[in-house]
Amino acid sequence: MSEERKFQNGWLPYEPSKPARLLSPIVLAYVGDAIYEVSVRQYLVSLPNLRPNHLHRSATGLVSAKAQSAILGFLEPSLTEEEKDVARQGRNAKSGSIPKNADVLEYRHATAFECLIGYLYYTGQQERIQEIVNSGIQFMLKQP
DSSP, X not given: OOXXXXXXXXXXXSOOSSOGGGSXXXXXXXXXXXXXXXHHHHHHHTSSSOOHHHHHHHHHHHHSXXXXXXXXXXXXXXXXXXXXXXXXXXXXXXXXXXXXXXXXXXXXXXXXXXXXXXXXXXXXXXXXXXXXXXXXXXXXXXXX
């Protein structure tokens, strides 16, 4: 990378190359996946007495396509119209990859969830990400 990029102030280290609304849903999902996984790991590390193997198993259960799909289904009624639109674009995006551990519908809904998280990240809506992640984790912990 020839152009030197510098960290910005705040929690968004680099500005995206274009406004969040103009980024591909797959790009938003790419970033959203990372943001969500870090959020889940931070949540798990905040719990007492967890061993690394248990941390990994717990994180895997919360970040799987199946879990993300279920979380989106649970949260959808509470999303704003803008958030629903972003999720819809993520769901309809063609990723070009075939899911390994999920069916196609779960995979598309997981991509929609990740796209939403990426969009919220790039629009600086940290509190909203925290609300969504916390609600999603609590929902998944109540599942049998």
